[in-house]
Amino acid sequence: MPTPPPSWFERDPLELAPLLLGGVLRRADAAGAVALRVTEVEAYRGADDPGAHSFRGMTQRNATMFGPGGHVYCYFTYGMHHAVNIVAGPAGSGWGVLVRAGEVVEGRALALERRSARRASPPTGELARGPGNVAQALGATLADDAAPLSDATFADSTLSDATPAGPSAAGSAERGAWSFVPAAASVPHATGPRVGVSGPGGDAIAHPWRYWMPGEPSVSAYRPATPRRRA
Template structure:
């Protein structure tokens, strides 16, 4: 059954694991994501309401929210939930399964398992642009193919945030080498 992007972000997030997202000549199998739950989630970009920057997150599920992180990295989220709820799933890491040479040119000299490891690196590998904000999944620019079988997954606290840090809204495929590492620790 296809993913219903009108569901809550924490329901959609684990369903995205193992999916292949294609954009700008590169395809990435998603191995790590984080759910952000809107007004009730202090870590969400939408916690304080709608702004011009986060407006895409308030659209209906199944669209992209692309933003500039730390002023340098373009990160991508898949919007979830009904219009107006401000929910999304941050694309944290994945394995480049097509377009590796192109992803390598965009990322520079890194090992293949690190090409899309971390939200900014994944965004660079896919060549996400602010102009991709609001783009529809399944449209001309973004295709998402679901796996035949959902992979095993685990959940735990999100990383790289300072609010609502203990919420177990990070989902990943255990043992996958592309999953982000916490500073000073091996991958989970």
């Protein structure tokens, strides 16, 4: 089944988020391919969502969110984590859906290798549980920011085609080839507050914009947003 056209992603994240559940997100690079069945996501909107990176307008980091849907918004945080979003909506909207968890269905050995490379102790839980682990399993880095979700897989294209003029000068991180295949049929899902989103007013942004597949072991346990210290 082919990756849907870019326009498929150009809808409200509240509508797109549940459609992503059960679909397969895949990234391939020279090291190989890892794919995961998406089990948990969070919708983020723009100017009307204080929890979104795009709330305060476009910056260098979040510029990809303001592009057209169907691209990967990848950022780095907490000094050690990358996170993967799928940009939603038309260009200019600043909408996106954060991929919080998934079940690794391809390239499990590679995903395991990537985690072990950064953790002394062997992994205890699921390989793609939590946004940081999702990015790590897929091998996503800042080099993947703005990568398109396309039909082009690593198998179909040469390495040079898959990584056009990437920051390979540094020799380290390389942009992978991304694709997403929606589930054949919509899957049952539950909703609840997003994780790690808080701010002045607290409840004001406590929208139930987290979507997950009940019973999936890869879905991260809910943890209330850490209250922000106030001056």
